[in-house]
Amino acid sequence: MYNAKAVTIGIIIFVILFTSPFWASLLGKSYKETGISLPKNEKECVETTDFMRNKHMQLLNEWRDEALRNENRVYVASNGKKWAISLQNTCLKCHTDYKEFCDKCHVANSVDPYCWTCHLIPQGSTK
Amino acid sequence: MLHSLLLVLLIGAIAWGGATIGLASLFGVVLPYVAVVVFVAGVVWRMVYWAKSPVPFRIPTTGGQEASLDFIKQAKYDCPNTTWGVIQRMLLEVFCFRSLFRNTLGEVRVDDPVNKGPRTIYYSSKWLWFFALMFHYCFLLVFLRHFRFFMEPVPSCINFLESLDGIMQIGSPRFFWTGGLLLVALLFLLARRLFNQRLRYISLINDYFPLFLLLAIVGTGICLRYFDKTEIAQVKVFIMGLTHFSPVGTAGINALFFTHLTLVCVLLIYFPFSKLMHMPGVFFSPTRNLPNNSRAVRHVNPWNPPKQYFTYAEYEDTYRDAMADAGLPLEKQPEKAAE
Numbered sequence: 001m002y003n004a005k006a007v008t009i010g011i012i013i014f015v016i017l018f019t020s021p022f023w024a025s026l027l028g029k030s031y032k033e034t035g036i037s038l039p040k041n042e043k044e045c046v047e048t049t050d051f052m053r054n055k056h057m058q059l060l061n062e063w064r065d066e067a068l069r070n071e072n073r074v075y076v077a078s079n080g081k082k083w084a085i086s087l088q089n090t091c092l093k094c095h096t097d098y099k100e101f102c103d104k105c106h107v108a109n110s111v112d113p114y115c116w117t118c119h120l121i122p123q124g125s126t127k
Numbered sequence: 128m129l130h131s132l133l134l135v136l137l138i139g140a141i142a143w144g145g146a147t148i149g150l151a152s153l154f155g156v157v158l159p160y161v162a163v164v165v166f167v168a169g170v171v172w173r174m175v176y177w178a179k180s181p182v183p184f185r186i187p188t189t190g191g192q193e194a195s196l197d198f199i200k201q202a203k204y205d206c207p208n209t210t211w212g213v214i215q216r217m218l219l220e221v222f223c224f225r226s227l228f229r230n231t232l233g234e235v236r237v238d239d240p241v242n243k244g245p246r247t248i249y250y251s252s253k254w255l256w257f258f259a260l261m262f263h264y265c266f267l268l269v270f271l272r273h274f275r276f277f278m279e280p281v282p283s284c285i286n287f288l289e290s291l292d293g294i295m296q297i298g299s300p301r302f303f304w305t306g307g308l309l310l311v312a313l314l315f316l317l318a319r320r321l322f323n324q325r326l327r328y329i330s331l332i333n334d335y336f337p338l339f340l341l342l343a344i345v346g347t348g349i350c351l352r353y354f355d356k357t358e359i360a361q362v363k364v365f366i367m368g369l370t371h372f373s374p375v376g377t378a379g380i381n382a383l384f385f386t387h388l389t390l391v392c393v394l395l396i397y398f399p400f401s402k403l404m405h406m407p408g409v410f411f412s413p414t415r416n417l418p419n420n421s422r423a424v425r426h427v428n429p430w431n432p433p434k435q436y437f438t439y440a441e442y443e444d445t446y447r448d449a450m451a452d453a454g455l456p457l458e459k460q461p462e463k464a465a466e
Contacts, residue, residue: 007175013264018170021370024274024278025277026371029280032368032375033200034365050358050379060299066271084268105360109275109360110281110285111359114301
């Protein structure tokens with residue numbers, strides 16, 4: 001092998017860089033569940049749990065558009081139930097513990113909703 | 128072109144179908160491990176293979192004036208003659224794609240006012256440079272953003288990248304610019320091959336295949352984020368299981384996710400055997416990594432056989448007496464040499 005020194009350094013850098021997902025993950029903690037605390041006195045969410053898990057951000061986007069562009073502040077869920085469209089007063093009425101619910105999941109997945117620069121997290125919710 | 132498109136679609140379809148009929152762990156667990164091993168081992172093997180090929184002589188390019196007499200201006204970045212100069216050239220190449228920046232396009236203008244007839248003109252063409260640079264930087268950022276799936280806790284620099292990427296706060300989930308621009312850049316690189324006649328003529332399946340593969344990866348990725356959403360938190364649990372070597376169940380994850388993952392694995396497996404090896408290859412390319420100092424330093428071909436020298440002094444020593452007898456002129460007369 002020619003230039004063995006430079007090439008070896010190159011190979012080492014390459015291997016470290018491209019196995020870094022493994023190192024990075026092994027250095028930190030493991031992540032086996034979301035560890036969120038669900039609302040205690042309620043049974044079901046606005047939509048099915050699966051739908052909420054996957055698409056709650058899209059639902060919120062729809063709510064925002066409905067409320068502010070179409071002046072429609074009532075959301076009819078797929079099971080016919082009616083909900084008042086409100087981020088603070090509907091979602092966070094059931095999900096009272098913002099920090100242990102929304103935030104816990106978001107921080108773990110590096111999501112940072114900018115909503116709270118304007119909207120308020122209701123009092124009493126352990127912020 | 129069509130073949131590679133069909134091939135990519137077929138891979139996608141197999142992964143999708145496989146994941147729906149319950150083979151998700153094959154595509155989600157076995158394949159990624161195989162792919163990572165093939166990728167790392169394959170690239171190292173190619174690097175060692177390249178390092179074994181000797182490059183005995185400098186290969187100067189005509190990129191610029193080489194170092195010469197004092198009053199001739201040297202093209203410092205394009206034709207360096209020192210190691211430090213080569214490092215600068217390499218950095219410019221890797222981070223700014225300098226050799227693409229110099230790209231020119233030749234064209235025959237049929238009715239040229241200067242020539243009053245046809246004339247060949249060359250002008251600078253920066254499109255390839257621009258979109259190639261855009262593609263590579265967006266790809267880097269997208270790659271780095273994916274580290275949110277590999278790390279717990281997610282470091283703040285990744286958070287920062289995401290907030291920068293979604294700075295326009297369009298929609299929810301927020302639109303990430305790099306993903307969209309990546310798609311645009313790839314479509315340009317593909318269109319270039321399709322609509323430029325000369326380029327199309329020399330394009331082969333191994334040019335189209337990586338393009339379509341990358342398009343498919345980016346496409347499925349964008350779908351997963353904005354349209355056919357999957358549960359991100361579950362995906363993170365799954366991937367953290369993979370990287371901790373204790374795979375967890377695949378329940379609750381969309382088949383499209385496994386299609387995305389499979390396509391990435393195919394890319395990793397394909398990588399060491401393809402033109403994508405220009406990633407490590409640029410560091411091995413003799414026209415980039417050799418200082419042009421052939422006038423200042425003697426380069427000896429390492430596999431030349433050792434030379435058999437017979438100098439004139441030795442020749443005279445051997446045949447001195449015979450030469451003296453024949454009356455030939457000598458540097459040392461026999462009686463002097465005997466002393």
